[in-house]
Amino acid sequence: MLSDAQWAVLEPLVEACRPKAKTPPQDLRRTLSAILWRHQNGAKWRAIPRELGPWLRAAQIFIR
Template sequence: MLSDAQWAELEPLVDACQPKGKTPLQDLRRTLSAILWRHQNGAKWRVIPAELGRWWQAAQVFIRWARLGVWERLLARVDGR
């Protein structure tokens, strides 16, 4: 799970990069924690711990954001810091 300090740094960057027009995620912090957990552990989507939310929601956000170039924009903002 993202710590409060990590989220405080990441949240404004995510807000600037995430797609607009769709209903915002209710718990974006938890969903991003699930995506990061999967990346760090090299696991399949379905084994994301339940406390990190629904695995399919994390997978859906990851795939949608990949198609829309959100991850590239987010990485560019992080690198620019």
């Protein structure tokens, strides 16, 4: 999971490039943690731990 310090750095960057007309993603911090976990571990999307949220949401956000 992203620490508070890491999220404080990332959140303004994400918000700056996110399309304003779109509804904000739910639990974006947790979803970004899932994406990072997957890439750090070289795992498949479906292997993301449940506590990091639905794997499909992480995969969709990553693809976008």
